[in-house]
Amino acid sequence: MSDGAVKDAPDGEGEGGATNSRRYFLIQATSAVAAVGAVGAAWPFIKYWTPSAKAKAAGAAVKIDVSKLAPGEMLSPIVAWRGKPIFVVYRDQAVIDSLEVDTNGLADPDSANPDQQPEFAVNPWRSERPELGVYVGICTHLGCSPKYVESENFEETGQGGFFCPCHGSKFDLAGRVVEGVPAPYNLEVPPYQFESDTVIVIG
Ligand code: FES
Known part of the structure; x- marks a missing residue:
């Protein structure tokens, strides 16, 4: 038996399928966290590149x-x-x-x-x-x-x-x-x- 995330995974049948699905889920979750982290890390630079209202004025x-x-x-x-x-x-x-x-x-x-x-x-x-x-x-x-x-x-x-x-x-x-x-x-x-x-x- 598997949860909703597992059902959506590509290999979703049997014991091996459940393992692969969990791995798939973990990869997706890790990628999402990494993407958020990358945006967070880039934020100071984006702020730096964007001219302030004072600079525009x-x-x-x-x-x-x-x-x-x-x-x-x-x-x-x-x-x-x-x-x-x-x-x-x-x-x-x-x-x-x-x-x-x-x-x-x-x-x-x-x-x-x-x-x-x-x-x-x-x-x-x-x-x-x-x-x-x-x-x-x-x-x-x-x-x-x-x-x-x-x-x-x-x-x-x-x-x-x-x-x-x-x-x-x-x-x-x-x-x-x-x-x-x-x-x-x-x-x-x-x-x-x-x-x-x-x-x-x-x-
Ligand atoms: S600054 Fe020297 S003459 Fe004007």
Whole structure:
């Protein structure tokens, strides 16, 4: 006589059949326990491979509402993307025009360095729309955060821009670095797109 597990086994007849069936049952049970153990052992690695919510958030796209930004202003408070400050400036028409012609004294006026901006920002404004400039607010010298200079003119460019207080680097209102300062490159332009007229998605 045999129980339900034995009945389901492949060799289920007679004394020898019962022995084989018990062996079959034990093999199946052992395999199941081993499988559970393998999953348990792998769990820390699976957890390790799966990015945490915090890590996902750190690389996530960021939306910036610029509906309240007026010409001549930089967005405040400054929004962070991937731990980096993002500068958003609203340029008036006079600045837009000057960025096209006032290129004397700039180290890379044509954004020739391909690492510093996406293709769409290779233009005099280094931006998708001439009036709105979007830049990573980190000096390309040693990583300080430059200050927005709205009203003070830089003698090199004849306009405002960004001034780095650490070692004196200057960038114009398109984030283009002036010649002869420690910073070697223009400010970085992050990848971004317009979700609407007044909302920019960074990343
Ligand atoms: S970190 Fe900006 S000039 Fe040195």
